[in-house]
Amino acid sequence: MTAQILDGKAIAADIRENIQSEVRQMLANGQPPPGLAVVLVGENPASQVYVRNKRLACEQVGFYSQLHTLAADCTQEALLALIEQLNKDPAINGILVQLPLPQHIDEETVTEHILPAKDVDGFHPYNIGRLVLRRPLLRPCTPKGIMTLLQRTGQQLEGQDAIIIGQSNIVGRPMALELLAARCTITVCHSRTKDLPDKIRQADIVIAAVGRAHFVQDYWVKPGATVIDVGINRLDDGSLAGDVDFDAVSKKAGWITPVPGGVGPMTIASLLENTLQAVKLG
Numbered sequence: 434m435t436a437q438i439l440d441g442k443a444i445a446a447d448i449r450e451n452i453q454s455e456v457r458q459m460l461a462n463g464q465p466p467p468g469l470a471v472v473l474v475g476e477n478p479a480s481q482v483y484v485r486n487k488r489l490a491c492e493q494v495g496f497y498s499q500l501h502t503l504a505a506d507c508t509q510e511a512l513l514a515l516i517e518q519l520n521k522d523p524a525i526n527g528i529l530v531q532l533p534l535p536q537h538i539d540e541e542t543v544t545e546h547i548l549p550a551k552d553v554d555g556f557h558p559y560n561i562g563r564l565v566l567r568r569p570l571l572r573p574c575t576p577k578g579i580m581t582l583l584q585r586t587g588q589q590l591e592g593q594d595a596i597i598i599g600q601s602n603i604v605g606r607p608m609a610l611e612l613l614a615a616r617c618t619i620t621v622c623h624s625r626t627k628d629l630p631d632k633i634r635q636a637d638i639v640i641a642a643v644g645r646a647h648f649v650q651d652y653w654v655k656p657g658a659t660v661i662d663v664g665i666n667r668l669d670d671g672s673l674a675g676d677v678d679f680d681a682v683s684k685k686a687g688w689i690t691p692v693p694g695g696v697g698p699m700t701i702a703s704l705l706e707n708t709l710q711a712v713k714l715g
């Protein structure tokens with residue numbers, strides 16, 4: 434069996450096109466464009482690439498975007514003051530502080546400083562709490578993008594057994610909440626989980642968010658399962674690899690996402706969707 438490819442790049446392009454026409458309509462109605470402020474602290478090369486891609490996507494759909502760069506040694510107070518200013522700015526509907534932040538800055542304090550209605554990353558405890566209660570508003574971008582991918586397979590999610598490998602606050606945990614809200618039966622695994630391959634073998638849907646190249650093996654995967662690869666791992670030769678052994682697993686799975694071109698573009702598409710949604714919340 435050869436898996437069907439869940440083409441995140443193409444699905445994200447569809448979403449961007451729809452957003453672009455909605456923005457054109459807003460402008461034609463005399464409304465301002467949705468505005469996203471991106472805050473980058475320090476010079477982490479991966480963060481610089483992510484921020485550049487997010488801003489390019491904004492420009493492409495006609496959003497107004499601002500980039501605020503702060504030095505790696507800036508104080509937490511200076512960052513909080515900038516967020517305060519963006520919270521009050523009517524031209525800004527969404528605020529994104531690129532993580533990770535330098536060690537001397539407390540990420541939770543920063544996240545909680547963003548107005549929940551402008552929290553387009555969906556990381557604020559208010560937005561996570563809404564998701565817990567099955568009344569989501571702004572949803573974390575990567576899990577949201579994965580739900581869109583899963584819906585595009587046309588499969589019924591209700592009643593499926595889903596396993597999430599990884600329990601981070603930005604991917605694994607909100608992913609579990611999304612799948613639970615979609616009435617899947619969920620298993621969340623992490624570095625202390627026993628008998629991981631046996632658990633993965635039971636699953637109809639496998640979400641790999643571990644951060645280890647080629648971690649998920651073909652003989653762990655149930656034939657026909659849907660396999661979503663969140664991982665972005667840089668190999669020694671400079672190429673990118675996911676958390677799934679794609680060549681082998683794609684011969685066993687029913688659906689699979691590639692890396693690159695799977696979850697990554699969907700994360701950015703979800704960010705654009707959230708920013709548009711934030712206009713309506715504001």
Ligand code: NAD
Nearest residue numbers: 575599600601604623624642643644663664665696697700
């Ligand atoms: P993280 O390091 O915060 O979490 C990794 C999780 O994997 C942890 O919960 C840990 O317990 C678990 N884990 C580690 N070793 C394990 C093992 N042997 N067995 C089972 N579980 C194990 O990472 P994260 O921020 O959730 O990101 C995960 C990966 O996804 C990274 O490669 C990251 O770059 C990528 N990522 C991609 C996107 C995207 O848009 N495509 C977005 C966010 C993160």
